[in-house]
Amino acid sequence: MMFENLPSVSGLARRSVLKLGVAAAGVFVMSGWAQAQDEAKIKVAAVYTVPVEQQWVSRIHKALNAAKEKGEIEYVFSENVSNADYERVVRQYAEQGNKLIVGEAFAVEAAARKVAKDYPETAFLMGSSAKPQKPNFSVFDNYIQEPAYLTGMIAGGMSQSGKIGLVGGYPIPEVNRLMQAFMAGAQEINPKVTFTVSFIGSWFDPPKAKEAAFAMIDQGADVLYAERFGVSDAAKERGKLAIGNVVDTQPQYPETVVASALWNMEPTIEHALAQVKAGKFAAEDYGQYSLMKFKGSELAPLGTFESKIPADLKAKVEAKQKAILDGSFEVKVNNSEPKSSAK
The missing domain is CATH 3.40.50.2300 (Response regulator)
Incomplete structure (x- = not known):
């Protein structure tokens, strides 16, 4: 190294200089490694x-x-x-x-x-x-109609009045298909159940969703499908039950939210990142990665309602979930706007 050509430097000083050189080189290597990591x-x-x-x-x-x-x-x-x-x-x-x-x-x-x-x-x-x-x-898209169907089964079995309310943001396919699946699941358990459906015209207006839910409760609904935030608040205040959508809000409403259809975006993101990293990203429909078989959606744990849901109802839900996963039952995708059936 260049330091060996410095005869006037003492052995101790030479060792110090060498250490500084090694340290500097180490810093350079580490910074280069960190930069490479950032670039990766x-x-x-x-x-x-x-x-x-x-x-x-x-x-x-x-x-x-x-x-x-x-x-x-x-x-x-x-x-x-x-x-x-x-x-x-x-x-x-x-x-x-x-x-x-x-x-x-x-x-x-x-x-x-x-x-x-x-x-x-x-x-x-x-x-x-x-x-x-x-x-x-x-x-x-959030193709979570499969767990939505399962939550509908639970709602149909838990409703005492046979009247269920559904509050959504807008009647677009992404919302309609989940409500339709939920309603079909409820009707499998109770063919006589009736529905009141309302759309608030907003993606995020909890007070408005809450008021819509109150109106449904006043009409006799004892289970509410909370497609929007605010619905579970109304159910909690009036002592009714709610079904969650996309996220699990039972921790916030332990005595109100019976079950939720969860959307897991991780499989979709993981696939996209893999394609980008490999330089193979192309125009593609990622909808399938929201299905239960890809773990893109699931029925949330029943948690506080595990012992409150009748055993025979839980058995029917578990059997239906198994059928969905093994492909023997397919939840139909119905993108049409759901309508109220309550008189």
């Missing part, structure tokens, strides 16, 4: 039109945070982005070099797809009712 992480951005606390978006946010905690991605996001500002925000993230952009494009399809066309090297994974767009715009 996939840069991911998400654009949400609602708060990350909202049911649907919270599951995407949870899955991306899990990938971040594993050291797989760098993750940034924007929430409460208005429809008018959506294109600008998505475009900005693409310009910043994010390799994968995730979000919900339902109300801003044209804007999201326009940006995707302008950045063909960027992978886009968007919640959408429409089809994929070549070469880089993939779509996903």
Whole structure:
């Protein structure tokens, strides 16, 4: 090394200098390793039109945070982005070099797809009712109609009045199919059950959803399908039961929420990241990764209601779940708007 050519340096001093050189080299190597590690992480951005606390978006946010905690991605996001500002925000993230952009494009399809066309090297994974767009715009959806059917069975068996209320955001396919599956499950257990259906015209307005639920309770409903936040609050205040959707809220409502259909976004995100990392991301429909066989959805643990649900009802639900998983029973996808049947 160059330090050996310094004859005036004493042995002790030479050793100190050598140590400094080795230390400096170590710092250089470590910084290079850290840089390589950062470069290995996939840069991911998400654009949400609602708060990350909202049911649907919270599951995407949870899955991306899990990938971040594993050291797989760098993750940034924007929430409460208005429809008018959506294109600008998505475009900005693409310009910043994010390799994968995730979000919900339902109300801003044209804007999201326009940006995707302008950045063909960027992978886009968007919640959408429409089809994929070549070469880089993939779509996903919460196909959790299977556990929704199971929660419907539980609701049909737990209702004493035979009247069930359903409160949703908007009557779009993503909501309709879950309500329809829930209603079909309830009717399997009690063919005479009647439904009151209401849509509040918002994705996040708990007070409005609560008022809609109160109106249903006043009409005799004793079980409420909480497609939106706020419904379980009404059920709790009036001593009625509620069925959760997308997330498990039983910890917050231990005496109210009987069961929930859970959406697990992790399988969808894991597949997308694998494709991006391999350089194979292409326009694809990711809907299947929300099915129970991919662990993209499930019936939440019954928890506080484990001993409150009749044994024969639990047996029927367990048998139906087994049939869904082995393929002997298929929950039909019905995207039509559900209607009230209550008189």
